[in-house]
Amino acid sequence: MTKHDLPDTTRFWPFAGGDLRDIGEDGGFVEAPLAPPGPDEVIARVDAACVCSSDIKVIRMGAAHPLFSERDLAKEPAVLGHEMALTVVAVGENWQGRYRPGDRLGLQPAITVAGRRHTIGMDLPGGFAQHIRLDARTLGGDDEPYVFPVPDQVSAATIAMLEPYSCVEAAYRPNCRTGLKQGGRLLLVTGDGGDAVALDVAMPAGEVTLVAADQAAEAWTAPAKSVEQHPAVDRFLAEPEGPGFDDIILRGRIPPEQITALLDRLDRGGLLVLAGAQEQALVTVDAARIHYHALSLLGTEGAGLADAFRPERCRFELKAGGVLLILGAGGAMGRIHLHRAVEMADGPATILATSRKPARRRALEEDFGQLARRNGKRLVILDDADVPATVRELAPGGCDDVVVVAPDVGLIETGAGYLAAGGMLVLFSGMPFGKPCRLPLWRIGHDGVRFTGSSGSAVADQIAVLDRVTAGRLDLAGNLQAVGGLGALPDALEAVAEGRLSGKIAIYPGRLDLPLTPLGELRRDGSTGWSRDDEARLAAG
The missing domain is CATH 3.90.180.10 (Medium-chain alcohol dehydrogenases, catalytic domain)
Incomplete structure (x- = not known):
């Protein structure tokens, strides 16, 4: 010793x-x-x-x-x-x-x-x-x-603050899958109009379950080690649940209530792909699963499945020069999201930050207002009630990124409504499981929006924050x-x-x-x- x-x-x-x-x-x-x-x-x-x-x-x-x-x-x-x-x-x-x-x-x-x-x-x-x-x-x-x-x-x-900052950093680093799992369990469901979506990616799965399959689906999945078939979605859902799936592909229009039920079959770290035009209706989701279970949600209304995996549909980082809305910015973790965005040289140009408490709004302005101006960013501190009018004025097409930092289903649903085409909703809300949240999942394919979230961090995330600190690009103090x-x-x-x-x-x-x-x-x-x-x-x- x-x-x-x-x-x-x-x-x-x-x-x-x-x-x-x-x-x-x-x-x-x-x-x-x-x-x-x-x-x-x-x-x-x-x-x-x-x-x-x-x-x-x-x-x-x-x-x-x-x-x-x-x-x-x-x-x-x-x-x-x-x-x-x-x-x-x-x-x-x-x-x-x-x-x-x-x-x-x-x-x-x-x-x-x-x-x-x-x-x-x-x-x-x-x-x-x-x-x-x-x-x-x-x-x-x-x-x-x-x-x-x-x-x-x-x-x-x-150094002590690296841990909470790394949890926020992890929200903007690849934290879930953006491709089908090699050798995994795949569920492919074909709905109305699904035959128009070409299966133009390699067949990766080891085990496949087909529901309402057409000839193209049968041919695509033939190389898998095992293929099980079911004639219809409702009959599949009525059967006792078996093992969960690593990937679920919904090809064609599937009713929202069936999407909800199928999402329950997706394993931790799983990927859902919505391929083809979907009904423009809200889908009930357990929001906690998106960030605690690292679910990935991708989609396309293009002619082929490969379009869902284009890089622009899989982004994690805040949009350079865009408009960011942080709902719940006044709390400890909301402040970190705000601080990170304010100090990003290639980050958003306009940041809208909300808090329901006047004292916290004043603290946000005192602590980050001058820093934002020095970095050439527009920072607007808002009460929740002022958000609709401010978004209409400063982001009439919607916000490029929306971060929800509060365990509030209503706030998550509201935040999703502010998304621009191609926008990203980041759930950092600490939601408990079992709280139903209605989200416009159809917009994933139709508008290229992204619903993502994260929880916790790794050593690599802390080191990424530390690198920015030592490079003079982030002052945690x-x-x-x-x-x-x-x-x-x-x-x-x-x-x-x-x-x-x-x-x-x-x-x-x-x-x-x-x-x-x-x-x-x-x-x-x-x-x-x-x-x-x-x-x-x-x-x-």
């Missing part, structure tokens, strides 16, 4: 259930012995940890949270906090040479071990502590690690609103829960007594940003 500034004790906030003010013991954090790392462990110092609205959700759900279903929090308290910046202080013998004391690390908290999902800061101990103990689940072993090196010049608060020491955590949680602060709050566990302090009070010279030098002065008291 190599030792580097490893103290005998550490401090942390245990969560044993209860409300926001029940975190800790007797209203305070806990001090406990800090044992050296075992052979397969690395101990890292938590340099900064940011508060997330997910932390509030976990506290409010307590033992009812799915990640705690097999755990008695009263006997085994959790340590929350999943957005953090780390410095290695001690390395177990099996990690010698791969990690060294003094290494600065970022961390992806959502990890998968033996097919099971875990989250650091929820079911695994997190960053609301002075130190964190990491093992092979996070450090990698034979697999890719969930930690990654970060440059010395980047502030700890910025522009969204940092307050800082505090370890003892300020309950105040920080309460401020986020009550919406008093919608920007990010960074907790510095090395400082015990620093109260929750707005950044402006620490930067009395009027300067902006938050650097490593600022953090050094903060650490020095």
